[in-house]
Amino acid sequence: MYETFYNFRERPFNLTPDPRYLFLSQRHREALAHLLYGIRQRCGFVLLTGEVGTGKTTLCRALIKSLDPDTEIALILNPNLSAVELLQTVNREFGLPGMSESRKALVDELNAHLLARRSAGKNLVLLVDEAQNLPPSVLEELRLLSNIETETEKLLQIVLVGQPELNDLLALKDLRQLDQRMAVRYHLAPLNLKETAEYIGHRLHVASESPRVAFSRPAVHRLYAFSRGAPRLINVGADRALLIGFTRGCRRVTHRIVGLALREIRPPRRTDRHRLMTAIAGGCAAALALAGLTFAIRPDARRAAFETAFALRDRGTLARHGGEVRKVRIVTPTSFTVVPESDLPLTRSPELLFTRLAAQDTGHAWASAVNALLRRWNAKMISGADVGYDVLIAADEAGLRCTRWEGDLLGLTKINLPALVEIEIKDAGTRYVTLVGYDERGFLTNLDAETRVPVDTLRPLWTGSAYVFWKNHENLEGNLEDGSRGPAVLWLKNALTRLGFYKGAPTQEYDAQLHEAVAALQAAHGLTPDGIVGSQTKMLLYSALESYPTPHLMAKP
Known part of the structure; x- marks a missing residue:
């Protein structure tokens, strides 16, 4: 519909897994390398997992194209089969x-074929997509197939591709033998913000050598906040944004256009797996929150029990009821103890904080971080889904500005303002x-009120x-720079006078002396000393002046 308008040969954000559009991020390159290694080294079982929409199927198609001519592959895309049907x-x-209905006849037929093809120098691969849908009985059948081998190597390489639920399935006691045979494992994580921008640009240029459209940086950020780096959701949002841009005659996709597109798209929801885990955690918490006597237990068992309690507390399942101090029964395999919840010791390991953060649902972790920042501003809490997981919308809903910071961490x-920082966890x-x-x-x-994380x-x-939230107390719009005039310039001179950077006359003209004073303020606080008062310099001024209610990272002397 919009292809001619944007000079596309085809729609760049189709949902079909076309290998021509494969974007190899660092994670995708690592995943492909793991798959090729497992196949070429005849490791037997190879496992690839990833959340919905992270590009697993597209990666598998790229894998097939990367295999040498001596590799023969059987591809199963619909694994809802019985053992015999498989x-x-x-x-x-x-x-x-x-054609046989006999398991033995089918295995004998396959065994003879594998031996014949191996004698011809061939490497046979079975790739099963959506493997989390396989029942345990069929997974066990795959394990038995892997027993077809010579004295030195496996005759059949089996690649299982699926969502993280596949790991839960393999963790079942009845499948422990299969789990132990996974010689190569890789989990495909979503894209980060930088990779999301590269991914969008890559697909635009595959669809056209000279596309007549571009996505603004705020538009990319909004797509990333919505998709959380999942390529499938990026495609959904970007395709709808291009359609809206076409209907408005726009060749630049802006933050606003993406916002309009996302209103028509259902925001990401928690998966059934996450809801199940939350329900289990809640049930465990209810069982743990029983009053009783205190028994002595071994120190190592107590530490293990505390770690279990931490995990539950991090999920919000051990919350206080009003001002009442709850007592928590901590159970280990050999003993238990009952202590006031307030006595639970806090961890002193920053690394453990990030390990727990990695285990949390992405949307829940995002909302916790943003709401921690809003609390510092005494602003109303938000739901991630209500704002499309967009930090700019979250700030706007609270009557705040949001500025992206790209500098040194210590900057x-x-x-001296609280900040939302983006991190990447392996x-x-x-x-x-x-x-x-x-x-x-x-x-x-926000992960722990007492544990310091070294720089x-x-x-x-x-x-x-x-991302730094700030309040534009004086409603200063646009940049203040050489040639600016008016009350805003007078306010700026008075502010810099109070801070000791300006000693000139309090006029309404942005003169050379004011330019030097602004540059000196910027240099003293690690900003580019360009003498232009933009968003970063404005939030710095409000933070430095005591007359404006502002939360700080460090207490002022």
């Missing part, structure tokens, strides 16, 4: 009759943490992006 399908995919301490993807305090020992975060611990995880 064997019949596998045999037919390899060009065998697969945030110079403006095998978990992008997460957000709110910095609420700082001293020479490190940052305090050297946080810096390797930081993506380079942070």
Whole structure:
């Protein structure tokens, strides 16, 4: 519909898994390398997991194109089969009759074929997509197929691709033998913000050598906040945004156009798996919250019990009721104890904080971080789904401005405002943490009220992006710079006078002396000393002046 308007050969954000549009992020390159290694080294079982829409099926199609001519592959896309039906399908995919209803006959037929093809120098691969839908009996049948081998190597390489629920399935006691045979494992995490921008640009240029459309940076950020880095959701949002841009005759997709598109799209919801885990956690908490006597237990058992209690508390299942101090029964396999919840010790390990954060639902973790920042401003809490997981909308709903910070991590301490920082956790993807305090020992975060995170611990995880909320108390619109005139310039001169940077006359003209004073203020706080009062300099001024109610990272001397 909009292809001619934007000079596209085809729609760039189709949902079909077309290998031509494969965008190889660092994670996708690693995933493809793991798959190829497992197949070429004849490792037997290879496992690839990833959340819905992260590009697993597209990656599998790229894998098929990457295999050498001596590799023959059977692809099963619909695994809702019985054990016998699976064997019949596998045999037919390899060009065998697969007509028998006898399991033994089918296995014998496949075994003979594998031996013959191995003698011809061939490597046979069975790839099963959506493997989380396989019943345990069929997974066990796959394990038995892997027993077809010579004295030195496996004759059939089996690649299982599925959602994270597949890991839960393999963790079942009855499937422990299969789980132990997974020689190569990889979890495909979503894209980060930078990769999301690259992904959008990549698909535009595959669809056209010279596309007549571009996505603004705020538009990309809004798509990322909605999709949380899942390519399928990026495609859904970007396609709808292009359609709205076409109807309005716009060749630049803006933050507003994306917002209009997302209103027509259902926001991401928690999966059934997450709801199930929350229900289980709630049931465990109810069982734990029983009053009773205190028994002595071994120190190592007590530590293990505390860690269990922490995990539940982090999910919000051990909340207080009003001012009442609850007592929590902590159970271990050999003993239990009952202590006031307030006596539960806080962890002193920053690394453990990030491990817990990685285990949380992405949407829940995002909302917790944003609401921690809103609390510092005494603003109303929000629901992530209500604002489309968009930090700009969250700030706007609270009557605040949001400025993206791209500088040194310690530079945030110079403006002295709480900030939402974007981090990347291996095998978990992008997460957000709110910095609420700082001293020479490190940052305090929304993850733990007492544990300091050293800068050297946080810096390797930081993506380079942070978001700072601030209030435009004086309603200063646009930049103040050379040539500006009016009451806003007079306010700026008075503000810099109070801060000790300006000693000239309080006029309404932006003169050279004011330019030098602004540049000196910026240099003193780690900003680019360009003498232009933009959003970062405005929030710095409001933070530095005591006359404006503003939360701070560090207490003022």
